[in-house]
Amino acid sequence: MESIIVKGGTRLSGSVKIEGSKNAVLPVMTASLLAEKGVSTLNNVPLLSDVDNLSNLLKYLGADVNRSDGSVRVDATGKLDCNAPFDLVSKMRASMLVMGPMLARYGYCNVAMPGGCAIGSRPVEQHIKGLEKMGVTFRTVDGSFEGTADGRLQGAKVYLDFPSVGATQNLIMAASLAEGTTHLENVAREPEIEDLANYINAMGGNVKGAGTGHITIEGVESLQGTEHTVIPDRIEAGTFMIAGAITKSEIVLENVMTDHLTALISKLEETGVRIVPEDGKNVRVIPPEQLKAIQVKTMPHPGFPTDMQSQMMALLTTIDGVSIITETIFENRFMHVEEFSNMGADIDLQENHAIIKGVKKLQGGRVKATDLRAAAALILAGLAADGYTVVTELKHLDRGYVDFHKKLEKLGADIERTSDDTAQRSAVTQK
Numbered sequence: 001m002e003s004i005i006v007k008g009g010t011r012l013s014g015s016v017k018i019e020g021s022k023n024a025v026l027p028v029m030t031a032s033l034l035a036e037k038g039v040s041t042l043n044n045v046p047l048l049s050d051v052d053n054l055s056n057l058l059k060y061l062g063a064d065v066n067r068s069d070g071s072v073r074v075d076a077t078g079k080l081d082c083n084a085p086f087d088l089v090s091k092m093r094a095s096m097l098v099m100g101p102m103l104a105r106y107g108y109c110n111v112a113m114p115g116g117c118a119i120g121s122r123p124v125e126q127h128i129k130g131l132e133k134m135g136v137t138f139r140t141v142d143g144s145f146e147g148t149a150d151g152r153l154q155g156a157k158v159y160l161d162f163p164s165v166g167a168t169q170n171l172i173m174a175a176s177l178a179e180g181t182t183h184l185e186n187v188a189r190e191p192e193i194e195d196l197a198n199y200i201n202a203m204g205g206n207v208k209g210a211g212t213g214h215i216t217i218e219g220v221e222s223l224q225g226t227e228h229t230v231i232p233d234r235i236e237a238g239t240f241m242i243a244g245a246i247t248k249s250e251i252v253l254e255n256v257m258t259d260h261l262t263a264l265i266s267k268l269e270e271t272g273v274r275i276v277p278e279d280g281k282n283v284r285v286i287p288p289e290q291l292k293a294i295q296v297k298t299m300p301h302p303g304f305p306t307d308m309q310s311q312m313m314a315l316l317t318t319i320d321g322v323s324i325i326t327e328t329i330f331e332n333r334f335m336h337v338e339e340f341s342n343m344g345a346d347i348d349l350q351e352n353h354a355i356i357k358g359v360k361k362l363q364g365g366r367v368k369a370t371d372l373r374a375a376a377a378l379i380l381a382g383l384a385a386d387g388y389t390v391v392t393e394l395k396h397l398d399r400g401y402v403d404f405h406k407k408l409e410k411l412g413a414d415i416e417r418t419s420d421d422t423a424q425r426s427a428v429t430q431k
């Protein structure tokens with residue numbers, strides 16, 4: 001089994017380039033299915049297993065997908081098959097996003113229940129409710145959602161009970177080819193929604209208000225493939241900010257949109273870390289020797305992102321004093337607490353609050369990545385721990401981070417990725 005072995009205590013220096021956003025590229029790739037004419041070229045695409053898995057799903061559905069040098073070319077002009085099977089869909093949450101385009105183009109879809117990180121029950125009733133308002137009838141068949149519409153989807157007024165990112169994306173895509181106007185209320189305001197709207201507008205669509213809580217979509221007759229450059233990954237950027245903070249190292253991040261990271265930057269500044277914009281899209285992370293304990297609550301954007309919760313927890317376990325993290329988005333996103341505790345962290349879980357008493361030093365050991373962001377968070381903890389930390393279950397990491405260990409190694413970390421059992425065993429017994 002592959003693992004990452006990290007020896008704590010090394011200071012980092014230098015710069016690291018941030019990739020295109022996983023959570024932006026996945027909906028954009030599914031939106032490319034909306035184009036009956038023309039080919040889309042998507043740039044700044046990260047080399048992630050989620051992108052591979054989604055490419056395989058799009059190919060299965062009949063699109064022609066080609067990857068080269070950070071770009072993906074999607075040709076969806078042929079007749080598509082609207083049946084997305086469990087073995088492809090279950091690999092990743094975002095595969096649910098083929099539903100909107102399929103229904104918009106063909107008035108039919110049959111999509112298995114999606115997968116993704118096991119961080120909560122992750123129901124999809126907001127997607128279904130909105131699509132029903134546009135004229136789709138659903139039934140569940142053997143664990144799949146089969147949706148049928150009589151002719152073209154119809155513009156509608158949809159209020160989301162919660163600003164779900166995926167539901168907002170599915171509904172924007174469905175509405176972009178519907179007849180008439182769709183008003184979406186209480187929608188997600190994440191930067192990835194704006195990126196999707198920009199792409200659809202460049203394809204000839206008419207989406208207004210993305211980035212606010214109310215989006216209006218005028219349906220158009222057809223959309224055509226175009227070129228689009230995916231926004232930088234705010235979560236990867238945030239993860240490297242914490243790498244600097246937890247190792248007390250000044251590092252530079254390249255290709256960052258600080259406007260997308262307001263909540264994280266503000267909370268890091270409360271701890272005492274300075275995040276200083278430099279030329280272009282670079283930022284410098286400047287941590288002091290002594291950081292302060294803080295309170296953090298995850299919220300929909302522009303609140304503190306749940307996808308940064310475990311990395312922030314890694315940092316707070318090392319800060320003297322009592323910090324509190326409250327998770328409000330996913331009911332089961334504290335699985336990493338047990339792993340941090342195995343490294344000597346002092347964390348008391350009370351419902352959706354984690355009460356963290358900073359310890360002088362975390363201890364290296366063998367820990368298991370419980371989800372994508374927890375994988376990165378445990379590696380960050382390992383950078384600050386005494387001795388060696390061995391992090392297993394790297395399939396989670398590969399969903400969302402390109403060459404994470406190589407980037408940290410380039411910054412000076414003592415880190416390797418190996419499938420050598422002996423190296424892993426001797427690392428946990430060494431000090």
Ligand SMILES: CC(=O)N[C@H]1[C@@H](OP(=O)(O)OP(=O)(O)OC[C@H]2O[C@@H](n3ccc(=O)[nH]c3=O)[C@H](O)[C@@H]2O)O[C@H](CO)[C@@H](O)[C@@H]1O
Pocket residue numbers: 023024026093094120121122123124125126127128162163164165166167188192306307329330331
């Ligand atoms: C591929 C992608 O972009 N994934 C991101 C997306 O996931 P995803 O789009 O799945 O997240 P949602 O915003 O939909 O989910 C947030 C919360 O709403 C609930 N919910 C959602 C839909 C629904 O119909 N009913 C319902 O109850 C979910 O169970 C969860 O508790 O946004 C999450 C919240 O920022 C991020 O953590 C994920 O990284």
Ligand SMILES: C=C(OP(=O)(O)O)C(=O)O
Pocket residue numbers: 023092093094115116117119307372373400
């Ligand atoms: C939870 C995440 O992804 P997904 O929604 O694809 O499981 C994430 O990116 O942290």
